[in-house]
């Protein structure tokens with residue numbers, strides 16, 4: 001039998017019908033409505049364990065990157081497995097805390113942290129902040145001093161490598177806003193060491209996202225190893241090397257996910273020689289293939305050279321195709337043999353409102369369900385209410401159990417918080 005593509009993972013066909021683990025997607029659509037994000041808890045756990053095992057010789061702290069999918073049920077799934085968390089805002093830290101997870105394994109990144117976010121993170125006692133500018137070091141030091149705390153800092157260094165991914169999700173090249181080049185990082189670090197209320201505890205790297213080739217990780221590490229050595233000798237508190245996330249997943253049949261064994265082969269020897277404690281910040285790798293966006297075809301419309309399948313999900317639910325030209329496989333929930341050529345689009349008033357463009361698609365009719373695959377990462381978390389469309393519901397499946405983990409928003413939610421002009 002052919003190996004099942006990674007993006008199918010725990011979504012499989014039985015008797016011509018797609019299941020999430022043991023549960024037919026059609027049953028979930030009937031109970032929770034569409035559009036609906038459906039996640040496989042087993043798939044998430046499996047990805048976590050797979051990555052952990054590949055790296056077991058260095059026993060890294062795997063900090064799940066909350067931005068990929070920030071639902072509390074997802075966060076708790078990883079917390080149970082011993083994960084830490086990578087957050088980029090006070091809101092993400094709040095979500096972690098609201099899920100009942102302690103802050104001591106949380107790392108806080110981001111180029112523009114606000115004072116109230118810094119204060120909140122200090123009070124919660126996070127593991128460290130990653131810092132990306134000299135001015136941020138001073139801001140954090142001031143806040144720490146004001147509230148009588150000590151802030152642990154890891155400096156984000158921009159290694160100037162090209163991870164060969166989409167330009168919007170490349171972060172470690174010279175022209176990106178992220179990180180400090182080695183020379184500036186040295187200066188910022190020296191300044192930090194002279195300040196009270198801050199401690200230099202680490203170095204941070206994150207070169208980009210959806211990376212399928214381990215080589216750029218090796219390149220980036222080689223770039224920063226001398227600095228690690230230097231700081232290790234200089235600062236007794238320096239012990240964390242955070243190598244970021246970015247491990248890619250399978251979106252198309254013609255590509256594979258990052259092979260974690262190859263990734264480990266590339267990075268482990270380099271990491272071991274540093275003697276540092278290692279942090280990773282995977283997001284997409286842990287959740288991307290563990291979720292689908294389930295939608296229903298509302299209208300089938302023929303145009304002169306193609307067919308439009310107009311679904312009840314649109315760019316507000318899943319913006320990746322519109323924003324990055326990202327490819328997501330589209331599978332029928334009830335298998336059909338025929339294919340058609342056309343677009344899967346949403347009901348939004350924008351020509352960019354597509355989930356799949358000018359492709360072979362399953363020839364389904366009105367009222368049929370489609371699963372947009374690999375939508376577990378940066379799907380719901382990037383969704384909006386554009387065109388005043390309430391955000392979709394989310395459901396978690398494990399084995400034959402399923403549970404709504406976020407209610408569908410209502411029209412009343414859309415106007416909540418608005419005030420009439422008086």
Ligand code: LLP
Nearest residue numbers: 065206209210245246247281282283284378
């Ligand atoms: N750490 C840092 C500092 C990051 O900026 C990111 C992602 C991650 C970790 C997690 O990266 P991952 O392992 O998920 O690749 N919205 C885009 C992806 C943006 C990624 C932003 N930073 C997309 O839908 O492809």
